[in-house]
């Protein structure tokens with residue numbers, strides 16, 4: 001048993017993070033994200049009874065960016081089942097999130113669904129047979145359903161900002177199209193991709209949205225069944241190995257949980273059987289993962305004994 005209450009631990013972590021001078025660098029390659037104040041921090045822990053323990057800027061909406069890739073993977077698995085793995089691998093890339101180098105050697109098949117190339121291929125799958133607007137509406141509805149909150153929205157300014165500057169993602173998508181891995185028109189696929197990356201949520205909503213991953217595919221509070229237990233296990237495995245790009249090993253080493261980051265500074269982490277956790281701080285480390293978000297999760301798992309690799313709870317030492 002942890003020696004302190006979760007409420008105390010979460011509040012102390014938020015206070016420490018608010019005071020730290022090292023805040024990382026906000027992403028500027030999407031100009032709209034470059035305008036976000038780096039002095040923000042939030043943590044939310046969603047528990048199986050439906051309650052959420054929050055501290056910091058928990059009610060502030062932020063751009064979830066690549067955290068959305070967990071949910072598009074979930075949707076695409078529902079549509080295509082395990083055939084999905086013919087189009088996208090499930091190995092860590094060891095490369096930056098927007099790298100193109102492996103695609104040439106590997107027949108245009110991205111290493112995993114969480115790097116940009118892989119997520120673009122997944123978006124193509126979701127788009128099949130639909131208009132971009134319909135596919136996007138389905139992704140947004142799914143997020144609102146999981147968060148149990150209709151205020152989740154798409155930040156059009158962020159989407160437009162990335163649309164104007166997304167040359168790298170256009171290169172990835174065109175390269176895959178050349179290999180026949182992308183079926184739909186590249187601009188349709190990217191339109192949906194840029195917009196699902198621009199989904200805006202609060203930490204409280206994001207923690208709630210991840211609950212099914214911590215509880216065998218179901219949300220115990222609402223009774224909603226999202227995926228099978230088997231599928232939740234698989235998604236968690238890919239999050240653990242690939243969720244932080246070339247920082248995935250470091251995240252597993254320090255935090256010890258399946259997790260997915262985004263360049264908006266959000267991270268969703270899963271504590272199997274116990275909780276779904278969202279943290280947000282906009283400043284990033286060299287791999288494009290939230291600098292203070294990762295440190296906060298490291299504190300949380302150490303103090304609560306929540307690493308999946310089994311160390312017991314700290315005796316109250318922060």
Ligand SMILES: NC(=O)CC[C@H](N)C(=O)O
Pocket residue numbers: 064065066067097098116162169194197261262263264288
């Ligand atoms: N790592 C991220 O969050 C990247 C997502 C961003 N929309 C991009 O495609 O570059």
